[in-house]
Amino acid sequence: MIAVSRRSALVGRRLAAVVGAAALAVGGGTLLAAPAHASTPVNFATHCIPPAVAGLPPIDGTSTASITVDNTTPNVGDTVHVTYTLSQAAASNPTDIALPADVVTPHAVVVLGGAQTGTIAVTGPKSNPPLPGKGAFPPLVMTGSFVAGSAGAITLSPGDYTIHTSYVLELDTVCTVTNPPAPVSETVTAGSSVPVNNRAIALGSTSGDPGAGVTVTGSHFTAGATVTLAGRSGANQTADKATATADASGGFSATLTVNDKTTTGIVAYEGASYDPATAAGPAGYTVNDNTPVPPGAQKLTASVSPGSLSMTQAGDAVTMTAVDFGDGGNSTGALQTVTVKDYRGGATGWSLTGKVSDFTGPGGTKISADKLSWTPACATAQGSPSTCAAGTAGPVGSTGATLASAPDSTATGGQFTVDAQLSLDVARFSSAGNYSGVLTLTLT
Structure with missing residues (x-):
């Protein structure tokens, strides 16, 4: 059986959820000690x-x-x-x-x-x-x-x-x-690099007249780094720019003057150019159109409010197939379906990654996290501006791998269904009993 616990939290653009722990039933017997391997003559x-x-x-x-x-x-x-x-x-x-x-x-x-x-x-x-x-x-x-x-x-x-x-x-x-x-004699455990970007910004206001200044407050940037503040119009950067210097804690507060009426968001980034993987934002911002109305005319204004990036799960428990003591092999199962909703608008894509803990069994025996592999799949709902791509099949491990993603584009958003086939490689003489591990998914 696989028993899975679940928790989720949304912080800025980041969402993490514990989606599964596989409790694996294996036939009776004794566990052979794992061979020593680290720097062993x-x-x-x-x-x-x-x-x-x-x-x-x-x-x-x-x-x-x-x-x-x-x-x-x-x-x-x-x-x-x-x-x-x-x-x-x-x-x-x-x-x-x-x-x-x-x-x-x-x-x-x-x-x-x-x-x-x-x-x-x-x-x-x-x-x-x-x-x-x-x-x-x-x-x-x-x-x-x-x-x-x-x-x-x-x-x-x-x-x-x-x-x-x-x-x-x-x-x-x-x-x-x-x-x-x-x-x-030695074993190294290679992981897929899953970069963590905690940089975030907040705006003092979400709209203003052309030429108005907006206060931008940032956090989790590199201490002492020069941070560029810039307006974004869809996938393009506008001419509205300012700079700030992150303090010892990685925070800053600065004013960006926004003139471009096409601005839809504001970003903050370190380095010479904008990279959505390491930047903060875009935070939604609207420039008021205060063009005078001709005599005898009426100005009509409609707006679309941006939403959030979120995910839900079909369940929080996965039951994987049993393997027999003495034979071992692959214990298989299916990830509970994850639904991603990107209702932010703008030009920024998303990435859904996962990492797994070691599987703990009888008497504290373990099956290493790198023994769990997945084959991801991702489907895009009709009408969605973005198209999602499934991650590469292979080991998940404790350092993590990509389950699915959608790229940056001129227009992004939509609804997506993410699945994966799971396989846990169980050694022939693993102790009989249940093994549980926790698979954590993070949406950014």
Whole structure:
């Protein structure tokens, strides 16, 4: 079963709701402890081929290595720097010749698994103490990097390595993993970057005559930043501009003089140009048309009041399918339908994102948040100015992913129906019982 709790709150343009917790029934048994993986030295069988000139047979032995990274929680697109430390090689100096310092160069690969597959080439400097003939190689350190390309847990295992010696002769000892892949030594959890923009503005008035000043009060901007205040006319910026400086708490108060009669809103942003993802507003503003009425005529004025950006849910509980102990597999379900209403008018789109907690089961056992994936779908109601787009299918995770969105445009708004198929990857020997996690949706 999946039991879900729900809460919602609207703050400015932002709405968050806890929409679901999956309580998953799994057949009886015991839970196998999760394998240690963070910076863990691992042993693995290795088959080494000494250089032919040494006249030695192949060597089958045990290597010990560990993988470390500079960032265990990158976002997709971030570069992760990797260090492969071979603390014990299965082979040794293949000759009877003593080697002087700094003549040994190691090369290797790190094997990626899980959410991202492939290999990383790593290499080390010539940095070794003097070695006696047939002496054991010292610990060898190699470095490289990769770009996180997929959200979720990415495992790193030590792979094949080559030890090159440059003294008298150029010799290579080539060692391969006997039963690849080697055990996992490190895991990084990559998340989809879901930017949080808390910047907000409030206007001292919502209308005024041409040339009137309106007080703009801002909050949650970067302390000390120069903030541009500007009028907007649909998707375009008008010539009405002013600047303010955010104080130590990120707030400001300034006056913008509005002359353009086509102005429909006011925005505030940092940087050289307006970016709706990091700006505040638009806050609705109307310029009064005080053009004189000709004799014998009557001026007729009608108005449309802007509404809000909101969402509702068809329910707050999701029941997912059970899986059997010993088999594991995917526990599936469907997100309760979310209805988004964008009744603000103007030119700003919206984004609906989600993140999930770990699933907690019997005795505090857990299924990691990155094991939940979704396949989003989004439908636009007839007549809506905007068209929504479903997010990319894949892991949700604790850092979040996009469920659906609608872009900025000359005219935006409408009603949208958002759904998603859910799938939780359950390990074969997870403890029997119910597992619950909380999926939180945020509309901005």
